[in-house]
Amino acid sequence: MKDTGQSCRPERLHKTARPCQESESTMEPGRRVVLYAGLGVGHLTPMVELAKLFLCRGLAVIIAVPTRPGPASVASLAAANPSVSFHLLPPPPYPDPDPSQFVRMLDTFRLCAPSLLALLRSLPSVAALVVDMFCAHAVDVAAALNVPAYIYWTSSARAFASFLHLPYYYSKTASSLGDMGKALLHFPGVPPIAASDMPSTEQDREGRAYKARTALYARVAQATGVLLNTFEWLEARAVKALREGACVPDRPTPPVYCVGPLVAAGTSEAGESERHACLAWLDAQPDRSVVFLCFGSVGAFSVTQLKEIARGLETSGHRFLWVVRSPLQDPSKFIEPRPEPDLEELLPDGFLKRTRERGLVVSSWAPQAEVLHHGATGAFVTHCGWNSALEGVTVGVPLLCWPQYAEQRLNKVLIVEEMKVGVVMQGYDEELVSAEEVEAKVRLVMESEEGKRLRERLAVAREKAADALMDGGPSRLAFDQFLKDLGRSK
Known part of the structure; x- marks a missing residue:
């Protein structure tokens, strides 16, 4: 490809x-x-x-x-x-x-x-x-x-x-x-x-x-x-x-x-002019400093949940790259076409302005493989689709698990409890993952000894994948x- x-x-x-x-x-x-x-x-x-x-x-x-x-x-x-x-x-x-x-x-x-x-x-x-x-x-x-x-x-x-x-x-x-x-x-x-x-x-x-x-x-x-x-x-x-x-x-x-x-x-011979703008933004960030949030080809959240995510990212103090899609009009039809999101309408008042020095919100799509391979990416908030899980493992990036549909909850169990290369966003199976939970798990992975241990295990897994x-x-x-x-x- x-x-x-x-x-x-x-x-x-x-x-x-x-x-x-x-x-x-x-x-x-x-x-x-x-x-x-x-x-x-x-x-x-x-x-x-x-x-x-x-x-x-x-x-x-x-x-x-x-x-x-x-x-x-x-x-x-x-x-x-x-x-x-x-x-x-x-x-x-x-x-x-x-x-x-x-x-x-x-x-x-x-x-x-x-x-x-x-x-x-x-x-x-x-x-x-x-x-x-x-x-x-x-x-x-x-x-x-x-x-x-x-x-x-x-x-x-x-x-x-x-x-x-x-x-x-x-x-x-x-x-x-x-x-x-x-x-x-x-x-x-x-x-x-x-x-x-x-x-x-x-x-x-x-x-x-x-x-x-x-x-x-x-x-x-x-x-x-x-x-x-x-x-x-x-x-x-x-x-x-x-x-x-x-x-x-x-x-x-x-x-x-x-x-x-x-x-x-996650590599290409495309010229600089053809690169997605988010990759140029990542070029300016320190190594392993950015939390990447992306939820597959059809993943989506309610307006209320989007605002909680935004609050959690803002209070965490960490850099982030976040792919936001418009909420589903009918949750039972998750493959339905969706309009481009109105970010100002979906996210908290002033959020984009307040976080513009350390965060980037992208509408609908970003080149996930290229982002994960980028040296600035330090963690991956994912829906736990198997492609995404494998991509995270092969580049050695810790996974913050937020499953949504299909076999993703099952993959979450494997990632966290057996592979031990990620942590769970508590509340994914309830009405809402709180802003406090988003902040806590971002800080855990990016700052704590547990986050360090995740990276050590992922370094081994990355080596085995390459082998x-x-x-x-x-x-x-x-x-x-x-x-x-x-x-x-x-």
């Missing part, structure tokens, strides 16, 4: 992994892989990063996206990656007038299967079909053409382990997770997780969302293998449980390959093994 910023202080990362290693392919020349992507930046971006690995091994790549023309995320990724072919699969008319957004999304991926089948049949030689977990029904398409099908899981191995095992957990109780409150759940290879920290789509065992997810997880056994966007050192317990079949005890688990962390590089991606490192060797196994699967 072509990046849109410039690495400002390359000495921050003393070890740099090469993006790939040319190696002799075990497959016929001219073969290609088709990647069937889920929607949303959190699914599309790691799919593009995976595509780059295939390209480096001499394989052509097509990313099939189940959507009509129009999404800016798809268009920007296609423009930035000319070596990758993007193919849109327009879905047929949707028959259900009133499903949840999540159920409708999964149904859309399933309804695009005939178009995906037609695409594969039109290609002269397909080595494999790699599908996003949310598109797992497409293993049937691969089976119809005798093409190996692999699932690409773009979140943590621990999340994958817990989701696969949840049907077996439910088989031993009559309750739904939504009735269990903060009761601790125990899954193979995963630390204890409060029931309330599991995704909302899994809280009601009789709900359409849970049944749709369960149907997807059941397809894992039919895949030829599973690619995980993680590195084994970071999630050794969960990976071991998956490989041993402990998560799905009554059927075989396909081979598991840890090929990550596949994240945006994993080096030539001959565990993740590169895992991808090579995957290609060898793929070459033997036909």
